Amino acid sequence: MLRIYSDEISEKYFDKELKLEGWLQDLRDLGKIVFLVVRDRNLFQVTCKGDLIKEVRAIPKESIISAKGVIKGNEEVMNGWELLLEEVKVLNKAETPLPLDPTGRTPADLDTRLNSRIIDLRRRDVTETFRNRTRVMREIRDFYYDEGFIEVNTPKIVRAGMEGGATLFKLDYFGTPAYLAQSPQLYKQMLMGSGFDKVFETAPAFRAEESATRRHLSEFISVDAEIAFVEMGDVLDNLEGLCNRVLERAAGIKLKEFPRLEYDEALSMVGREEMDRKAEVEISEKVDDDLFFILNYPAEEKPFYIMKKGERTNSFDLFYKGLEISSGGQREHRYPVLCDNIKESGLNLEDFKYYLEPFRYGMPPHGGYGLGFDRFIQAMMGLDNVRETVLFPRDRFRCHP
RNA sequence: GCCCUGGUAGUGUAGCGGCCUAUCAUCCGGGCCUGUCGAGCCCGGGACUCGGGUUCAAAUCCCGGCCAGGGCGCCA
Structure with a gap:
């Protein structure tokens, strides 16, 4: 039967x-x-x-x-x-006693739950997070497909880091040093020289930062997009369109425009000089909307590949319920300027040889962004800890199960 | 990397120098009950993170290790 x-x-x-x-x-x-x-x-x-x-x-x-x-x-x-x-x-037969109560009536700390994650996942309210992950990821993919993007996979084992190497996991690659990619940034930019025009990738990114907060992971899913022949406003529109579609279809949240605050404007709203975490939180409290952009960060706060505009850059961060979920902007596509920027950042041009080559032989203007998928889910569901959004989270102290 | 907090049965907790032979709930074992639905009632079982110190006396105070939580920096 x-x-x-x-x-x-x-x-x-x-x-x-x-x-x-x-x-x-x-x-x-x-x-x-x-x-x-x-x-x-x-x-x-x-x-x-x-x-x-x-x-x-x-x-x-x-x-x-x-x-x-x-x-x-x-x-x-x-x-x-x-x-x-x-x-x-x-x-x-199940052994007894169980490592935690699968009905959730007797509470368990997140640490205990993660140690016995499979038992924890027997709870309906816990699995709801992962049903949402599926819905959101599906909407993200459909958005890009509908907009004519090509889905790509760039290597996660890389030779050099993108901004130095302090936050990279080092590994032994047949006897020579290599690293786990902390971002597909350089590869998706290079692809803009290929004629693909619009690419996106959803893949893990690795950061060896010794962060111990409710919003950091050592391995997280990064949604990355890069578009050729665009300026910053087009990139903002694309990201806004993505978020709106996802929130409407996956969470039933209605479409609207996100406020776009100038960097200085945002700081003066809360009477602050520096864009530190405290300022970000205060600005988020002042802005009525759940999602908003901060535009044109000072050059020293942004990496070398962002296009400069005087003392500022064509850059933005996107905040969702006080969480920084995305950052991006218009990239520097002019070879000599890009080289200068790399040198000014104290980096070695030789390390970026393969990255730089396409910029010499016809690189269109382009821009894009990276979006923290796990943080997006965290903010959408109002969860205290980003680890709850990941089946088997990796952080400074956890590499198990 | 810096700073702050905390570690008590399988799980979540109370106790914070002597009343601790350590509280409560859940859990596990046994018993009662034919309509429960977080079933109920009775009996029993199970724990002070590790090492050192202070004290007549340490779960409780001090130091160190380990582990955990949070904040900052940095970022998604």
Whole structure:
């Protein structure tokens, strides 16, 4: 007999004999009658009377069971039906005690939950985060496909870093040093010289920063886009369009324009001189909208590949509920200027040989951005800690499970 | 890298020099109960992060290690 899922049961199955399988989440023993709460994709009740009671009592919670019996409609019971048990098999016994309570009634710290993440993921409210990740990622991809982007995959094992190397994970590449990519930045820019015109990538990025905050990870998913023949305003429009589409379709949040604040304007709003974390938080509190841009950062706050505009740059950061979720801008596409910028940043031109080559042989003006996917989910769902949005997060102290 | 906090049964907690043979809930084991749905009731089980020190006396105070949480810097 084939197993059927509890969410497939409707009135047409009433009074038929069926087999359902899942985890034994709970057991309520009333003596001559025992109620089992079993979980497959959802919860359902198995009701047990008579000789089977002794057998059923011995099954530890969270064991995998196979339950055969007749479906009975009953308005008093969850789902409006119950399985009257006729035969039960234990397919795999769970050990006891469990490392945490999979129903969530007894709370557990995030650290405890992450140590036993698979058990933690048995909770419906925990998996909701990951259902949202799927929805959001699907909307992101569809947005780019609809806009004519090509999806690319750039290498995650790289020779040189992008801004020095202090935040890179070093590894041994057949006897020579290599690094885990902290961003696809250089590759997606190079691709602008190929004629692809519009590219995007969703891939892990690695940062060896010793950060220990609720919004940092050592490995996170970066959504990167780069577009040729555009200026900064076009890039802003594209990112705004992306966020609006995703929020509308994945979270039911209505379309609107994001405020675009000049760097100086944003600082003076809160009477501050420096754009530190405190200023960012204060600005976010002052702005009514959940999402807003800050434009034209000073050159010393931005990397060499951003196009300068006097003392400022054609750059922006995007904030969502006080979290910096994206940064980008117009890139420097003029070879001599780019070389000067690299030198001014104290970097070695020789290290950027392969990056620079396409800039010598016909590189169009271009711009783009990187968006922190995990942070986006964190802000969208209002979660305290970005680690909650990742199945198996990696941070300064965690490389397991 | 810097700064601040904290580590008590499997899980989450109370206790913060002697009343601790360590609280409560959940959990696990046993018992009662035929309609529970966070079932209920009774009995039992299980813990002071590690090392050193102070003291007549340490879960409690001090120092160090380990682990964890948070903030800053940096960033997505």
